[in-house]
Amino acid sequence: MKYIDEYRNGRLARDIARQIALTADPARSYHFMEFCGGHTHVISRYGLEDLLPDNVRMVHGPGCPVCVLPIGRIGAAIALAMRPEITLCTYGDLMRVRDKNGWSLLKAKAAGADIRMVYSTLDALKIAEAEPQREVVFFAIGFETTTPPTALVLKTAIAKGLGNFSIFCNHVLTPAAIHSILESPDVSKPGTIKIDGFIGPAHVSAVIGTKPYEFFAEKFRKPVVVAGFEPLDVIQAVLMLVRQINDGRHVVENQYIRAVTRLGNVKAQAEVANFFELRESFEWRGLGELPLSGLRLRPRYAAYDAENRFSMVTVTAEDNPACECGSILRGVQKPADCKLFGRVCTPDTPMGSCMVSSEGACAAHWTYGRFRTKARQPDAGRAVA
Amino acid sequence: MCLAIPVEVREVLPDDMARVTLDGVSKIISTALINDVRPGDYVILHVGYALTKINPEEAERTLALIQEAAMGNAT
Ligand code: SF4
Ligand code: SF4
Numbered sequence: 001m002k003y004i005d006e007y008r009n010g011r012l013a014r015d016i017a018r019q020i021a022l023t024a025d026p027a028r029s030y031h032f033m034e035f036c037g038g039h040t041h042v043i044s045r046y047g048l049e050d051l052l053p054d055n056v057r058m059v060h061g062p063g064c065p066v067c068v069l070p071i072g073r074i075g076a077a078i079a080l081a082m083r084p085e086i087t088l089c090t091y092g093d094l095m096r097v098r099d100k101n102g103w104s105l106l107k108a109k110a111a112g113a114d115i116r117m118v119y120s121t122l123d124a125l126k127i128a129e130a131e132p133q134r135e136v137v138f139f140a141i142g143f144e145t146t147t148p149p150t151a152l153v154l155k156t157a158i159a160k161g162l163g164n165f166s167i168f169c170n171h172v173l174t175p176a177a178i179h180s181i182l183e184s185p186d187v188s189k190p191g192t193i194k195i196d197g198f199i200g201p202a203h204v205s206a207v208i209g210t211k212p213y214e215f216f217a218e219k220f221r222k223p224v225v226v227a228g229f230e231p232l233d234v235i236q237a238v239l240m241l242v243r244q245i246n247d248g249r250h251v252v253e254n255q256y257i258r259a260v261t262r263l264g265n266v267k268a269q270a271e272v273a274n275f276f277e278l279r280e281s282f283e284w285r286g287l288g289e290l291p292l293s294g295l296r297l298r299p300r301y302a303a304y305d306a307e308n309r310f311s312m313v314t315v316t317a318e319d320n321p322a323c324e325c326g327s328i329l330r331g332v333q334k335p336a337d338c339k340l341f342g343r344v345c346t347p348d349t350p351m352g353s354c355m356v357s358s359e360g361a362c363a364a365h366w367t368y369g370r371f372r373t374k375a376r377q378p379d380a381g382r383a384v385a
Numbered sequence: 386m387c388l389a390i391p392v393e394v395r396e397v398l399p400d401d402m403a404r405v406t407l408d409g410v411s412k413i414i415s416t417a418l419i420n421d422v423r424p425g426d427y428v429i430l431h432v433g434y435a436l437t438k439i440n441p442e443e444a445e446r447t448l449a450l451i452q453e454a455a456m457g458n459a460t
Contacts, residue, residue: 267419
């Protein structure tokens with residue numbers, strides 16, 4: 001397929017990997033966090049880590065909205081869906097995440113809740129139009145890529161005067177998460193986890209541009225390379241990061257020029273700004289409460305805000321203590337470090353969110369990486385100071 | 386969750402919609418987030434919406450840079 005196959009050439013990938021090995025200084029180590037779950041998936045799927053020299057390692061980041069959604073919000077959505085008048089619509093990825101009682105939307109659906117999986121916000125709108133006697137709530141999650149579609153569906157619902165449609169908003173912002181990782185004691189204290197640079201999000205950047213990352217590159221002196229989601233994109237980005245480190249530079253570079261510009265999709269940003277405002281603080285699974293990291297509907301759209309309309313309450317809930325999702329999302333541990341991995345926790349029986357979404361670090365490792373683990377040193381992301 | 390794919394626009398439809406094909410499969414998507422969509426354009430499709438257009442010149446340039454990088458020339 002055009003714009004896909006040409007970025008999957010294995011020979012070229014190996015050639016670039018060889019250049020990385022020649023370019024990387026054998027006297028130092030390089031640890032790069034791929035923020036996005038999409039990158040985690042590609043790295044596992046194509047075995048890119050195995051191509052890299054031992055002193056260049058990838059650290060998985062928190063970049064999947066399913067993984068970072070706190071279980072209290074899942075619990076709140078389940079409670080809402082159990083109300084007889086409500087139809088809850090959501091993206092399929094969310095269906096299997098468990099709340100603190102081991103319930104998931106899938107289980108709630110089996111128990112009789114009206115929960116419908118949709119591919120697009122427009123499908124949720126169609127349901128609201130077709131069933132005016134139901135209260136249709138769209139359970140919205142996602143980073144900056146899924147927020148514009150939520151904004152547009154709201155715009156359409158308002159234009160159509162749909163009184164039975166609302167949004168449970170869980171949209172979050174990637175720059176806030178990167179900021180929190182860089183300021184977390186795990187990373188900022190020397191001798192703990194080491195991150196020398198970031199592979200920046202692909203499609204998030206198509207929307208917000210590369211500009212929001214300039215601040216980090218400057219303030220934390222860490223290079224950021226925004227990269228596409230094909231294997232050659234990722235491996236080229238690693239080479240670009242190694243070069244920046246060698247040169248002592250720390251700027252934002254754009255590998256994904258075919259889809260990303262510095263300013264991003266201004267039209268989409270304007271739609272988002274029309275309908276959403278920052279929350280003072282939002283809880284992220286594994287990262288805790290992060291200031292100015294989430295969005296809610298502006299007060300003038302309160303009638304379309306499920307949290308307001310149905311007086312929803314979210315309680316903060318603790319994760320299963322044995323689940324290491326939190327430290328995996330911060331890059332402190334790897335999936336195989338979790339005692340539950342592959343024993344009680346598999347994609348069919350996910351205990352934590354990293355095993356639910358196919359872009360979660362645990363699911364990616366389970367599907368593509370677990371047979372290789374034994375062969376290599378499990379050192380990535382660990383103390384190397 | 387944010388995985389999105391390049392698809393080709395086949396037909397521009399009313400109300401900011403378009404018909405696209407992906408590996409021969411035809412789909413109707415929203416193009417309300419982007420401007421000036423034409424048949425033959427490639428767009429990045431995510432949850433039913435085109436997020437951005439693919440710039441064909443920059444795509445060529447990326448492939449050239451990847452080739453150079455593979456040969457060991459500084460990019
Ligand atoms: S293996 Fe399962 S329980 Fe362990 S960290 Fe991953 S998702 Fe959590
Ligand atoms: S682009 Fe967004 S949703 Fe997709 S993997 Fe990256 S962060 Fe996650």
